Amino acid sequence: MRKQPSTRNLPASAGSMNAQSAVAGLRARDMLSTLRSLALQGLRQPVHSARHALALGGQLGRVLLGDTPHKVNxxxxxxxxxxxxxxxxxxxxLQAYLAWQHQLDNWIEESDMSADDRTRARFVVSILGxxxxxxxxxLNPLALKELFNSGGSSVLKGLGHLFDDLLHNDGLPSQVNKQAFEVGRSLAATPGAVVFRNELLELIQYKPMSExxxxxxxxIVPPQINKYYIFDLSPDKSFVQYALKNGLQVFVVSWRNxxxxxxxxxxSSYVQAVEEAIDVCRAITASKDVNLLGACAGGLTIAALQGHLQAKRQLRKVASATYLVSLLDSQLDSPAMLFADEKTLEAAKRRSYQQGVLDGRDMARVFAWMRPNDLIWNYWINNYLLGKQPPAFDILYWNNDSTRLPAALHGDLIDFFQHNPLIRAGGLEICGTPVDLRKVTVDSFNVAGINDHITPWDAVYRSSLLIGGDKRFILSNSGHIQSILNPPGNPKANYLESGKLSGDPRAWYHDAQKHDGSWWPQWLNxxxxxxxxxxxxxxxxxxPHYPAMEAAPGTYVHVR
Structure with missing residues (x-):
């Protein structure tokens, strides 16, 4: 069923932080420096501060008298x-809390700080608020009800969960019950085998599920910061099984941690490894070329690989490319990036090189602060105030099963976000060859998420325009992960598509048609x-040259 979008307003950015923020990092001292600047600003503008303090006092007086001047979102x-x-x-x-937030926002907006300083201040104040x-x-009414209903045991359980997280989860509330799943049994259980292994990856081939x-x-090339089985969770969500049941021969890269x-x-190391995996796929299937699918940083990897192959005149190895929530155009607007100057970025590179890797848990913390109410305080309430176990949710289990990034790749990603090299011919060099994506004439299928806070949809749209060849772009009504895991049957699923890709994401959005259902069947066709x-x-x-070795999910996926 086709419909026009229900609103003609361009969707707002889904969050104040994104993949660029997570790669660059966010230091506590930068946040504290902004708070100090706010305090000094209050002293520099005493009349301005006094006026807003009096306004807040007046609003609090109205609140005490029973007035409700502020609406809850x-x-x-x-x-x-x-x-x-x-x-x-x-x-x-509640009204006092909303009045304080409202007046503090007004104080920042009406101050004489520079535009960048105001943006930084709003970012820090929102996290603090x-x-x-x-x-x-x-005093949360949910916590009080649970306290009485449990006879006080909820507090004791909550303290136990808090102590456990302080010891084993870097002090953040656990998002998932990790005992509820096992990789290879309840997750990543589609039958298959490792048919090739090198230092960086294992290549898994799956048993067919069609006549x-x-x-x-x-x-399938997953992102390097996460494990591959986002494509093979439970059977009803498994993208791998969906492809197998519809007659596709499926291979998946499982990155080494x-x-x-x-x-x-x-x-370049990862590009070389995927090129080797392509040759193995071709040899096993006796096919002269393959279809590639990359997600997030995996999309960047397959794009760089195709640029490298094109420069070597070997692009014939690739028949098509699918990009899921992938950034090739790295121009992003984020308040968090106002904290990252060149000195900060160089320090981040130096720090990861000294350690050898960027730990995935460090990135996970930054991702969590992208949406603190959903990814931190929601679990704080559930685990500590209510004393309940975190949920048993397969996507969250996968999300918490993060990996590390080698220091060189971390540095390459910082440079990618800092210099946006793929928008110009030769801006990126891979394995000694310059990359020009406009010469990559492979057909492509591109998917973005309208609520994606990690790779914003308009940047993904611009990325799709960098590639030559025939291309399709689909905008799913989901976030970063849900845009990938979008199996048919979800009554809330829909997506936007337009046959014409204009140069402006806003123009494309207003011309696009709404379609009910998942994008998976469209991709399958x-x-x-x-x-x-x-x-x-x-x-x-x-x-015979690449015999089946360990059964899927292999060995690399289990490395912690």
Whole structure:
């Protein structure tokens, strides 16, 4: 079913931080420096500060008298409990909190600070305001109800969870019950085998699930910062099984989790490893070329690989490319990046090189602060104030099963975000060859998420325009991960698409048509057109030169 978008307003940015922020890092001292600057600003503008203090006092007086001058954002689930509206004490507390936030925002906006300083200040104040929310205390009505219902045991359980997280989770609330899943059994359980291994990756080939299969294989390249099985969670969410059941030959890269010995692995190292995996896929399937699929940083990797192959006149090895939430144009606007000057970025490179790697947990902390109410304070309330176990959720389990980045790749990604090299011919050099994406004439299928806070959709759209060849762009009504995990059957799923890709994301958005359902079937039709002829299914995995070794999910996925 086709519809026009329900609104003509361009969707706002989904968050104040993104992949660039996570790669560059965010230091506590930079945040504290902004808070000190705010305090000094208050002293430099005493009349301005006094006027807003008096205004806040007036609003608090109205609140004490029972007035409710501020509306709660209906999308803010923190105050969904009716107690916040019906109980006079809680209603006044909520209104006082909202009045303080409102007046502080006005104080920043009307100050004589520079535009960048105001943006930094709003960013820090928003994080501080979320942390000081009255929902994060034991006076939260949900916590009080649980306290009485449990006879006090919720507090004891919460303290136990807090102590455990201080010891084993870097002091952040656990997002998932890690005992609820096991990789290779409840997750990443699709039958297959490792058919090739080098220092950087294992190549997994999956057993077919159809009577006929297409001749040209699909090679999936996941992001280096996460493990591959986002494509093979539970059977109802498994992208791998969806492709297998529809006749595709599927291979997946499983990256090795690097340590300090591998600090020299850069983007060129990963490109070389994927090129080797392509040759193995071609040899096993007797196909002259493959279809590539890359997600997030995996998309950057396959784009750089195709640029390298084009420079070597070997692009014929690739028949098509699918990019999921992938950035090739790295121009992003983020308040957090105002904290990162050249000296800060060089310090981040130096720090990771000294350690040999950038730990995935460090990136996970930054990602969590992108949406603190959802990814920190929500679990603070659940785990500590209510004393409950974190949920058993497969996506969150995968998200917490992060890996490390070798120092050289971390440096390459910082340079990528700092210099945006792919927008110009020869701006990026891979394996000694200059990359020009406009000469990459491979057909492409591009997917972005309208609520993606990691790789914003408009930047993903601009990225799709950098590539030559015929291309399709689809905008899913989801976030970063949900845009990938979008199986048919979700009644809330929909996406936007337009047959014409204009140079302006805003113009494309206003011309796009809304379609109900998942984008997976659209991609399936497209990839099958690029998958060659159908033939009888070949059941055996590997071949005499590349025999099947360990059963999937292999060994690299288990490395902590």
């Amino acid at each position: 209906p999308r803010d689930s923190r105050f969904a409990d009716p107690t916040w509206q019906l109980n006079p004490f809680y209603r006044r507390g 979320d942390a000081l929310s009255p929902t994060n205390t034991l 006929k299969q297409f001749a040209r294989p699909l090679l 690097p340590d300090a010995r591998h600090r020299e692995w850069g983007l 497209w990839i099958q057109e690029h998958a060659g002829e159908q033939r009888d299914t070949r059941v055996a995995l590997g071949n």
